[in-house]
Amino acid sequence: MTVCHLYPDLLNLYGDRGNVLAFVQRCRWRGWQVEVMEVNLGDPVNFADVDFLFIGGGSDREQNLIAADMGKRVENLNRAIENKLVVLAICGGYQLLGKYYRTPEGKEIPGLGLLDIYTVAGDTRLIGNVAVEAELDSKKTMLVGFENHGGKTFINDTMPLGKVVSGNGNNGVDGTEGARYKNVFCSYLHGPLLPKNPALTDYLISLALERRGYDLELTELDDSFEESANKAMVKRLIG
Numbered sequence: 001m002t003v004c005h006l007y008p009d010l011l012n013l014y015g016d017r018g019n020v021l022a023f024v025q026r027c028r029w030r031g032w033q034v035e036v037m038e039v040n041l042g043d044p045v046n047f048a049d050v051d052f053l054f055i056g057g058g059s060d061r062e063q064n065l066i067a068a069d070m071g072k073r074v075e076n077l078n079r080a081i082e083n084k085l086v087v088l089a090i091c092g093g094y095q096l097l098g099k100y101y102r103t104p105e106g107k108e109i110p111g112l113g114l115l116d117i118y119t120v121a122g123d124t125r126l127i128g129n130v131a132v133e134a135e136l137d138s139k140k141t142m143l144v145g146f147e148n149h150g151g152k153t154f155i156n157d158t159m160p161l162g163k164v165v166s167g168n169g170n171n172g173v174d175g176t177e178g179a180r181y182k183n184v185f186c187s188y189l190h191g192p193l194l195p196k197n198p199a200l201t202d203y204l205i206s207l208a209l210e211r212r213g214y215d216l217e218l219t220e221l222d223d224s225f226e227e228s229a230n231k232a233m234v235k236r237l238i239g
Contacts, residue, residue: 001027001208004050007058007212008038010195014148016056016090018192022201023052030219041069047080051208057091057190067109070096074112081114086208087184088185090095090193094152094179094186095119102164115181116158119151126152130167130189131157131237136203143197144233145189153188161187166237183207196225196230 005020024034039045047053058066070077081087082226095101099116100108111118125148128144132143143162152171160170161178169177178187185192185204194201202218 001032001051001205002037002049003034004037004039004045004047004053006039006053006055007041007062007068008056009040010062010066011056011058011093013057013059013091014146014190014192016054016190016192019056019088019090019194020054022194022198023054026198026201026221027205029221041066045073045076047073047077048083050080050085051212052204053080053085053087055087055089055093055096057093059092062092064109066096068210070112074114078114081182083185084183084207084211086163086204086211088194088204089184089186091149091188092206094188095153097184097186098153101151114213115186116156117153117179118156118185119221121153121154122150125150126172126188128167129233129237130169130177131165131234132162132167132169132189133165134162134200137206139199141197141199142230142234143187143189143193143200144230144237145187145191145193145196147158147188147202148190149188153179165205165234183211186238196226196233198226 027034057109097115098111102108102120104121127148130147160176161180164175164177
């Protein structure tokens with residue numbers, strides 16, 4: 001497996017690096033070799049060679065710093081996405097994949113335009129624990145995490161990652177959380193997301209294997225601790 005962590009020095013709010021650690025560790029527990037590439041401003045990368053791409057969250061300042069650099073990579077990234085590259089984008093990384101971010105002053109900052117979504121600055125931040133019902137491989141799964149974002153994202157015709165059961169989600173209005181296109185998964189959930197939700201992690205791993213032509217049934221791991229924590233949070237949020 002080849003894992004690419006994009007801009008780890010700039011996009012790493014709320015321990016988002018933990019998503020890479022969880023993905024890598026669940027591969028290694030199964031005896032697989034994993035290479036982790038950390039790609040920073042100006043570093044070369046061919047996304048076609050990557051199995052899992054992670055883009056974390058960052059402040060407006062960091063997003064502005066990487067916008068020009070990502071503009072040089074967008075065609076390569078788009079080709080890889082259309083070829084089913086597995087991507088997880090959190091918070092600021094999620095917003096970056098959309099059409100634009102509209103500031104409180106009404107200025108529209110262009111995104112990469114890879115997803116049919118847009119974000120507008122809200123009057124208040126959306127903060128708190130979240131429970132989301134998602135469908136992974138035709139199975140309903142409850143995802144949990146923590147949101148803290150000022151932007152409100154609207155996903156147009158793009159499929160949401162899931163339905164908000166408790167919390168705000170994309171915008172606090174339409175009951176959606178995150179977005180999904182081919183093998184691209186976007187979310188506002190920190191925590192980080194993958195350690196709290198091993199079923200999602202394994203689903204991403206399975207998609208990465210499938211993209212490379214492997215039809216493997218993943219060896220089961222002991223997720224009793226993670227599952228207990230997940231259920232405890234769901235019970236706390238929705239009873």
